[in-house]
Amino acid sequence: MVTDNASSATAGRPRGRSAVAVPELVEKARAGDPRSVGRLISLVEDASPLLREVMAEICRHDDSAADRAITIGITGAPGVGKSTSTNALVTELRKAGKRVGVLAVDPSSPFSGGALLGDRVRMGDHALDKDVYIRSMASRGHLGGLSWSTPQAMRVLDAAGCDVVLVETVGVGQSEVEIAGLADTTIVLLAPGMGDGIQAAKAGILEVGDVYVVNKADRDGASSVRRDLRNALALTQRGEGAWKPPVLMTTAQDGSGMAEVVAELDKHAEWLRASGELARRRTRRAREEVEAIAVTTLRQRWAAVGRHDRLDALAVEVAEGRTDPYTAADVLLDAPESAG
Amino acid sequence: MVTDNASSATAGRPRGRSAVAVPELVEKARAGDPRSVGRLISLVEDASPLLREVMAEICRHDDSAADRAITIGITGAPGVGKSTSTNALVTELRKAGKRVGVLAVDPSSPFSGGALLGDRVRMGDHALDKDVYIRSMASRGHLGGLSWSTPQAMRVLDAAGCDVVLVETVGVGQSEVEIAGLADTTIVLLAPGMGDGIQAAKAGILEVGDVYVVNKADRDGASSVRRDLRNALALTQRGEGAWKPPVLMTTAQDGSGMAEVVAELDKHAEWLRASGELARRRTRRAREEVEAIAVTTLRQRWAAVGRHDRLDALAVEVAEGRTDPYTAADVLLDAPESAG
Numbered sequence: 001m002v003t004d005n006a007s008s009a010t011a012g013r014p015r016g017r018s019a020v021a022v023p024e025l026v027e028k029a030r031a032g033d034p035r036s037v038g039r040l041i042s043l044v045e046d047a048s049p050l051l052r053e054v055m056a057e058i059c060r061h062d063d064s065a066a067d068r069a070i071t072i073g074i075t076g077a078p079g080v081g082k083s084t085s086t087n088a089l090v091t092e093l094r095k096a097g098k099r100v101g102v103l104a105v106d107p108s109s110p111f112s113g114g115a116l117l118g119d120r121v122r123m124g125d126h127a128l129d130k131d132v133y134i135r136s137m138a139s140r141g142h143l144g145g146l147s148w149s150t151p152q153a154m155r156v157l158d159a160a161g162c163d164v165v166l167v168e169t170v171g172v173g174q175s176e177v178e179i180a181g182l183a184d185t186t187i188v189l190l191a192p193g194m195g196d197g198i199q200a201a202k203a204g205i206l207e208v209g210d211v212y213v214v215n216k217a218d219r220d221g222a223s224s225v226r227r228d229l230r231n232a233l234a235l236t237q238r239g240e241g242a243w244k245p246p247v248l249m250t251t252a253q254d255g256s257g258m259a260e261v262v263a264e265l266d267k268h269a270e271w272l273r274a275s276g277e278l279a280r281r282r283t284r285r286a287r288e289e290v291e292a293i294a295v296t297t298l299r300q301r302w303a304a305v306g307r308h309d310r311l312d313a314l315a316v317e318v319a320e321g322r323t324d325p326y327t328a329a330d331v332l333l334d335a336p337e338s339a340g
Numbered sequence: 341m342v343t344d345n346a347s348s349a350t351a352g353r354p355r356g357r358s359a360v361a362v363p364e365l366v367e368k369a370r371a372g373d374p375r376s377v378g379r380l381i382s383l384v385e386d387a388s389p390l391l392r393e394v395m396a397e398i399c400r401h402d403d404s405a406a407d408r409a410i411t412i413g414i415t416g417a418p419g420v421g422k423s424t425s426t427n428a429l430v431t432e433l434r435k436a437g438k439r440v441g442v443l444a445v446d447p448s449s450p451f452s453g454g455a456l457l458g459d460r461v462r463m464g465d466h467a468l469d470k471d472v473y474i475r476s477m478a479s480r481g482h483l484g485g486l487s488w489s490t491p492q493a494m495r496v497l498d499a500a501g502c503d504v505v506l507v508e509t510v511g512v513g514q515s516e517v518e519i520a521g522l523a524d525t526t527i528v529l530l531a532p533g534m535g536d537g538i539q540a541a542k543a544g545i546l547e548v549g550d551v552y553v554v555n556k557a558d559r560d561g562a563s564s565v566r567r568d569l570r571n572a573l574a575l576t577q578r579g580e581g582a583w584k585p586p587v588l589m590t591t592a593q594d595g596s597g598m599a600e601v602v603a604e605l606d607k608h609a610e611w612l613r614a615s616g617e618l619a620r621r622r623t624r625r626a627r628e629e630v631e632a633i634a635v636t637t638l639r640q641r642w643a644a645v646g647r648h649d650r651l652d653a654l655a656v657e658v659a660e661g662r663t664d665p666y667t668a669a670d671v672l673l674d675a676p677e678s679a680g
Contacts, residue, residue, distance in 0.1 A: 051666070052664075052666040055664040055665060055666055056664045056666065056667060058664070059661055059662075059663065059664035068661070151665075152665075279659065282659040283652075283655045283656050283659040284655070285659070286654075286655040286656070286657075286658035286659040286665065286668075287651060287652065287654075287655035287658075289658065289665045290651065290654055290655060290658060290665050290668040290669050290672060291639065291651065291669075291672075293665050293666055293668075293669035294669040294672045294673050295635055295638070295639065297669055297670075297673060298635070298638065298673065299631065299635065311627060311630065311631065312623075312627065314626075314627075314630055315623045315624070315626040315627035315630060316623050316626075317626075318626035318627075318629065318630060319619065319622040319623040319625070319626040321399055321408070322399075323399065324392075324395040324396045324398070324399035325395060325491075325492075325626065325629045325630050325633050326391070326392040326395055326396065326633055327396060328626075328630040328633075329630050329631075329633035329634040329637055330637075332630060332631075332634045333634050333637060333638065
């Protein structure tokens with residue numbers, strides 16, 4: 001395993017100023033060199049201007065959609081055992097000979113500037129395995145956040161030859177929805193004894209999961225969580241030929257139940273391919289990514305033009321109550337500069 | 341006091357379909373009619389197409405920046421006593437004869453679709469006061485979230501004749517930064533016994549506060565929180581004539597210390613005016629608001645055009661690995677349709 005902590009990976013060198021030969025870096029990453037993979041992901045985290053070249057270079061080599069990595073999102077409330085489950089899942093996927101990349105995303109902390117190291121420590125099981133790449137990623141609050149940086153980091157791991165890319169994220173509100181948008185398959189983790197949290201989240205999680213896992217199956221209440229969940233899922237409308245999300249039980253701590261999870265993941269991947277849903281999901285994802293990049297590019301253009309110009313003048317008018325913000329936005333959009 | 345729960349306020353009528361005479365609604369809101377204020381804020385929450393007209397109408401009447409409401413953001417980790425402090429602050433501001441609007445923003449819950457009622461119950465002190473308007477607001481996860489809907493709701497309360505608009509938000513990471521961008525003055529609340537939470541947040545909160553309040557001053561450790569905070573603030577660089585954020589002690593439960601908080605808020609408002617910082621902050625805020633509206637408008641245009649057209653085709657190319665997302669974004673931006 002190769003772990004990179006977000007902050008340590010880029011420490012000690014001035015950001016965006018080191019001379020990087022992108023084609024060489026991508027070539028090395030494609031050959032599986034973990035250090036090059038790490039540098040590419042750091043470029044993603046830093047929203048480096050080099051990303052444009054990196055993505056073009058990765059794309060240039062990528063001649064088939066068929067051998068693309070399957071991406072799996074893992075979400076759930078704090079305390080359900082996400083990291084332990086991710087760890088156990090990696091073990092199981094390795095038994096099947098898969099090359100695995102793990103991205104642990106911490107969207108909650110624009111201040112800390114780095115993901116929690118604690119979680120990663122528990123991944124120690126794979127410390128000597130060169131076919132496992134684990135990376136904590138912080139979104140650093142730059143434009144677009146999770147939705148912007150994670151797909152690019154996933155693309156890097158895909159290019160680096162991973163068969164499966166796991167994305168583990170803190171399941172707090174928005175991010176559950178986001179992760180469902182990011183991955184081919186979404187695992188929603190639950191655990192007994194979480195009380196109201198599960199109830200409150202239920203409306204949301206019923207829509208995002210492809211595979212539901214009740215972890216800590218050895219604890220009291222696990223089977224009632226499963227029953228409640230199955231009942232709730234049974235009420236959701238699903239069309240002919242639609243995927244029916246299974247509800248599995250695991251004890252990630254000792255790995256029990258993980259083989260069944262991997263079997264269901266395989267089944268879901270098969271269904272995704274056979275139903276055409278894989279292409280649909282990936283296209284939807286690409287659509288959002290392109291849109292996010294376009295919007296960011298546009299904002300940068302505005303910032304470049306507007307800083308000494310139109311947007312500032314409009315902002316003063318709005319602040320002084322002479323114009324309303326909608327009219328100002330129209331003026332901005334119709335200005336020739338903003339059209340690029 | 342008039343409370344509106346986000347969900348109940350719009351329940352029972354089809355969204356965006358009721359015939360609303362905007363000029364009449366704005367006129368009534370300006371006269372202080374709470375029901376009209378509530379309906380306007382519901383339009384904001386729902387991102388109604390009528391907002392454009394509402395904002396133009398409000399702006400048409402708004403002839404001077406000088407008598408604009410002072411906006412005060414209140415942020416802090418869960419458990420520090422935000423709602424109790426907001427309540428005590430309203431009491432104190434009412435003693436000074438101010439008309440007060442309160443927005444309680446819950447950015448964390450795209451699923452629940454409504455803010456927590458529990459917090460509002462504690463505001464019961466002002467239940468009979470018609471010069472206090474309290475509203476829970478959910479951002480419902482629509483584009484732009486907090487940064488989009490809150491300034492508009494604040495503008496509605498301003499138009500409705502509030503002298504002070506308080507915005508209370510859950511202090512979790514991003515939202516602390518956002519609230520600092522939204523308000524003229526930002527109060528950062530702390531409390532003893534919060535442990536590591538304060539430490540972790542410290543780097544962030546040192547930059548956003550104009551007034552720091554250590555609540556629960558009667559508890560052990562309150563004065564050491566104040567000391568630590570003062571020491572940390574002393575280390576931050578501030579230029580000549582800059583505002584030096586005070587650190588105050590309160591027990592919001594019984595209102596002690598609140599008079600000092602209001603005195604400091606007044607001082608800060610004076611400083612904002614005298615230094616020109618008020619106009620700068622409001623212009624910055626307006627700038628972000630105009631930009632957010634412009635970006636959203638643009639996305640809507642893209643959605644309208646691109647759904648059957650270019651963006652979809654580009655997304656397929658990216659999903660299949662034939663184009664990288666940056667190149668696709670460039671194509672999208674350079675397409676004549678996207679320029680409006």
